[in-house]
Amino acid sequence: MDITHRAKLVDQSVLSPSTRWFRFESVSAELPFEPGQFYRLTMQDSRGTFERSFSFSQTDLLLPKNQFELVVSAVAGGRATNWLFNADLGAEVTLQGPYGRLLLPEPPAQKLLLIATSVGLAPFLPMLARLQAQSPEHPRLVHLRLGVRSPDEFLYEAYLTALHQQYSWFDLSLFYSRQMPEQPDPWAYSGYVTEGLSAETLDAATDRVLVCGNPKMVDDVYQILRSKGFGPKTVVREKYVFAAQERTAKPKASSAADAALLQEKIKQYTTKQRD
Numbered sequence: 001m002d003i004t005h006r007a008k009l010v011d012q013s014v015l016s017p018s019t020r021w022f023r024f025e026s027v028s029a030e031l032p033f034e035p036g037q038f039y040r041l042t043m044q045d046s047r048g049t050f051e052r053s054f055s056f057s058q059t060d061l062l063l064p065k066n067q068f069e070l071v072v073s074a075v076a077g078g079r080a081t082n083w084l085f086n087a088d089l090g091a092e093v094t095l096q097g098p099y100g101r102l103l104l105p106e107p108p109a110q111k112l113l114l115i116a117t118s119v120g121l122a123p124f125l126p127m128l129a130r131l132q133a134q135s136p137e138h139p140r141l142v143h144l145r146l147g148v149r150s151p152d153e154f155l156y157e158a159y160l161t162a163l164h165q166q167y168s169w170f171d172l173s174l175f176y177s178r179q180m181p182e183q184p185d186p187w188a189y190s191g192y193v194t195e196g197l198s199a200e201t202l203d204a205a206t207d208r209v210l211v212c213g214n215p216k217m218v219d220d221v222y223q224i225l226r227s228k229g230f231g232p233k234t235v236v237r238e239k240y241v242f243a244a245q246e247r248t249a250k251p252k253a254s255s256a257a258d259a260a261l262l263q264e265k266i267k268q269y270t271t272k273q274r275d
């Protein structure tokens, strides 16, 4: 049975010309989630109530469990955009979840390729924090390919570049589709996230790919990966479809049995990481 939580907006800030960061706090309970999962938020405006899905994006593993963070991209004339971008602190939403199977692979992949455009980065942020906390020096490789339009849209730049500089397991590639930085870093490329993907060293037997964001990008990436021997079991895709498209593919709520299975998998994964 779905549990509906209530939460109020407690903080927000501007991340880039098109995106904002929000922190909410549940007034009643903890909000269970595994890095990569999303909740469905219900908001109310002058036309009534409406739902939108958002990935939890917190990187602070010590964030109280009744709080969550969102990274939201503005859509012109969008209802959720209007609600969120104009909300005062204290504004309330209700939410249900967690949903989604965009999770860290179990058993861990030899190489984990994360591919996102814009706010499609959101679910990967808690994953990177989890990986960093679990085993800062693990021998496996994590490669993030992030697509943005321009340098001022490079979300979480400080966090991602620090991670890249600190840990040899974390590789970063930034793809600028409209405007390159004036002084590009070694990890900056011109074009879309699909640029050079067919030439990336990947082995479908040992490596796993998670893709999130713009539906067309997700399809384009998947097509390239298919030609490299990957398939539905080795690539997990999450499309940020619009609300109208989403209604036709409403996610199934996790049952208590699903949650128990997930916890067991996580326990096994954490134990393996410590060995």
Ligand SMILES: Cc1cc2nc3c(=O)[nH]c(=O)nc-3n(C[C@H](O)[C@H](O)[C@H](O)COP(=O)(O)OP(=O)(O)OC[C@H]3O[C@@H](n4cnc5c(N)ncnc54)[C@H](O)[C@@H]3O)c2cc1C
Pocket (backbone or CB within 6 Å): 038, 052, 053, 054, 055, 056, 070, 071, 072, 073, 074, 075, 076, 077, 078, 079, 080, 081, 082, 119, 122, 238, 239, 240, 241, 242, 243, 244, 246
């Ligand atoms: C599983 C899942 C997780 C998601 N997580 C996030 C997240 O973490 N952060 C985030 O910002 N979004 C996320 N989204 C998208 C989010 O749910 C909303 O669809 C988005 O915020 C737009 O909602 P809106 O109410 O502002 O626009 P709407 O009122 O739904 O749309 C207004 C108009 O704009 C069009 N439109 C809607 N979205 C776009 C778009 N992206 N590009 C062009 N036209 C568009 C619509 O067709 C409509 O005509 C997620 C979606 C899914 C399915």
